[in-house]
Amino acid sequence: MLRKILLFTVPLLIAVHLSGQGTPTDFLSADFHKERREAVRQMLPANSVAVFFANAERNRANDVDYIYHQDPDFYYLTGYKEPNAVLLVFSENQSDTSGATYNEMLYVQERDPRAEQWNGKRLGVEGAKEQLGFDRALNGGDFSNIPVDFKSFDMVTFFDFKNDFRDKRGGADLFDLIKTFKIKTDYPSDYNPTKKRLYSMIKSTDVENSANVAQTLGRYLSRDTSLKEDELLSGFVNAGDDGLRSDIKEKVSLKLETNNLDSQLIAEIMSKLRETKTKEEMVLLKKAVEISAVGQAEVMKAMHPNMSETEIQGVHEYVYKKYGAEYEGYPSIVGGGNNGCILHYIENNKTQVGNDLVLMDLGAEYHGYTADVTRTIPANGKFTPEQKQIYDIVYNAQEAGIKASVVGAPFRAPGEAASKVVTEGLLALGIIKDASEARTYFPHGTSHYLGLDVHDKGTYGPYKANTVITVEPGIYIPEGSDCDKKWWGIAVRIEDDILITDNGPVNLSDMAPRTTEAIEAMMKLPSPLDDFTLPTLD
Numbered sequence: 050m051l052r053k054i055l056l057f058t059v060p061l062l063i064a065v066h067l068s069g070q071g072t073p074t075d076f077l078s079a080d081f082h083k084e085r086r087e088a089v090r091q092m093l094p095a096n097s098v099a100v101f102f103a104n105a106e107r108n109r110a111n112d113v114d115y116i117y118h119q120d121p122d123f124y125y126l127t128g129y130k131e132p133n134a135v136l137l138v139f140s141e142n143q144s145d146t147s148g149a150t151y152n153e154m155l156y157v158q159e160r161d162p163r164a165e166q167w168n169g170k171r172l173g174v175e176g177a178k179e180q181l182g183f184d185r186a187l188n189g190g191d192f193s194n195i196p197v198d199f200k201s202f203d204m205v206t207f208f209d210f211k212n213d214f215r216d217k218r219g220g221a222d223l224f225d226l227i228k229t230f231k232i233k234t235d236y237p238s239d240y241n242p243t244k245k246r247l248y249s250m251i252k253s254t255d256v257e258n259s260a261n262v263a264q265t266l267g268r269y270l271s272r273d274t275s276l277k278e279d280e281l282l283s284g285f286v287n288a289g290d291d292g293l294r295s296d297i298k299e300k301v302s303l304k305l306e307t308n309n310l311d312s313q314l315i316a317e318i319m320s321k322l323r324e325t326k327t328k329e330e331m332v333l334l335k336k337a338v339e340i341s342a343v344g345q346a347e348v349m350k351a352m353h354p355n356m357s358e359t360e361i362q363g364v365h366e367y368v369y370k371k372y373g374a375e376y377e378g379y380p381s382i383v384g385g386g387n388n389g390c391i392l393h394y395i396e397n398n399k400t401q402v403g404n405d406l407v408l409m410d411l412g413a414e415y416h417g418y419t420a421d422v423t424r425t426i427p428a429n430g431k432f433t434p435e436q437k438q439i440y441d442i443v444y445n446a447q448e449a450g451i452k453a454s455v456v457g458a459p460f461r462a463p464g465e466a467a468s469k470v471v472t473e474g475l476l477a478l479g480i481i482k483d484a485s486e487a488r489t490y491f492p493h494g495t496s497h498y499l500g501l502d503v504h505d506k507g508t509y510g511p512y513k514a515n516t517v518i519t520v521e522p523g524i525y526i527p528e529g530s531d532c533d534k535k536w537w538g539i540a541v542r543i544e545d546d547i548l549i550t551d552n553g554p555v556n557l558s559d560m561a562p563r564t565t566e567a568i569e570a571m572m573k574l575p576s577p578l579d580d581f582t583l584p585t586l587d
């Protein structure tokens with residue numbers, strides 16, 4: 050009886066106590082998304098439409114799907130978090146039969162009380178209007194009657210489909226929306242955006258340049274058999290003279306005119322827009338990074354040699370949840386000793402990290418924005434002389450990389466600066482005999498953009514203010530490497546998230562100790578988890 054009473058009263062008490070506590074409100078604003086759609090519109094050519102589809106739902110096993118995650122471009126432009134949706138952004142106003150004008154449309158999942166009882170509330174058409182600020186929101190089921198003639202546009206730009214979605218029950222899931230789109234646009238069964246781009250190259254080349262273009266195309270064809278099978282492309286590459294190439298150019302031009310589909314411009318537009326962050330985005334991105342940095346610091350306090358990689362991962366992720374971060378931005382990497390040499394090690398299943406270094410590369414995702422922070426620390430709190438020697442090379446390489454992360458510098462600048470330090474360091478320690486061997490131990494790039502995606506979109510041009518990148522050099526010396534045994538099993542990566550500003554780089558993740566001295570000092574501090582014990586289970 051007492052148990053029954055408790056079962057009923059405890060939730061009630063909690064409910065009463067928590068009444069008035071809501072859900073988070075610090076999401077990107079409807080105005081932000083609207084302004085971003087306007088920016089897309091400004092970059093579209095006349096008489097064109099950009100079409101964006103929501104991300105696919107993906108099956109985990111049987112009747113369980115993976116946790117749904119919106120496509121970052123779709124989220125950036127709408128704020129809509131549900132699947133089975135499509136957004137259209139028109140370059141100019143369109144008119145409907147009543148004479149009303151509109152320049153964008155959003156098709157969303159229809160409200161459905163039964164589905165919502167099982168899987169959660171849907172925003173629906175009204176929510177899309179009220180909360181996301183769309184004038185013209187419709188149910189996905191209406192997409193098949195869309196009052197838009199796609200063939201009347203000079204360009205329909207969209208991301209080509211990856212064909213990794215299923216046809217679920219009902220008539221308005223992503224499968225059905227894409228099917229409708231393909232029918233209405235006369236999407237060719239052999240649509241291939243790369244082929245289209247190569248056709249355009251041929252069309253715009255002049256006679257003097259055509260032999261050079263043929264050479265470039267030859268490289269594309271050698272990497273992609275489907276391109277090689279295209280008679281016009283192969284013909285152009287193998288043509289022995291300009292006359293033959295001119296004939297093919299005419300045929301290619303005719304073919305290009307037969308459809309208005311494009312998948313290049315949309316990619317360029319989204320890369321340009323997402324490369325630099327607005328103030329509103331920076332609030333969320335900074336928060337994701339700071340949460341992740343605090344996670345690293347807390348783990349430094351909690352770490353001991355008996356911990357498993359899985360438990361270490363759990364401590365980071367607990368800190369994320371405590372701050373309200375919904376997800377991890379990518380699968381967490383926690384690798385003790387030799388496991389750290391696997392760059393994207395995600396098994397995280399060593400049961401005791403022992404006295405090794407532990408490489409921890411994790412990022413909280415806060416309201417869509419993800420961090421990407423790596424620290425490498427000695428599980429027992431003290432670096433050995435060998436570990437410290439390698440660590441300090443990576444640290445100095447990262448310092449050089451961060452210093453090179455300035456407005457106007459080429460994208461590769463941090464990487465070049467970091468590689469130089471790593472190469473010199475490995476030579477000085479005798480781990481390599483020649484600079485060309487450095488890539489064996491530092492086999493990855495140093496920087497990538499960061500934002501809604503961990504490897505975010507960008508143009509790879511010279512750095513602009515308000516861009517966020519990672520600077521993440523590493524040295525990895527797997528067991529059995531061709532060097533003195535004392536280095537084997539040492540893997541170090543240090544990764545910070547750097548905001549590029551007109552006043553120089555700002556390290557957003559500097560709340561996580563980074564020098565060997567600061568790490569050792571942090572590891573001496575007590576952790577609230579020191580007293581957290583659980584019963585032993587059989």
Ligand code: GLY
Pocket residue numbers: 379410411421497503521544
């Ligand atoms: N965590 C993936 C990366 O560092 O790029």
Ligand code: MN
Pocket residue numbers: 421497519521544
């Ligand atoms: Mn990274």
Ligand code: MN
Pocket residue numbers: 410411421422423544
């Ligand atoms: Mn990383």
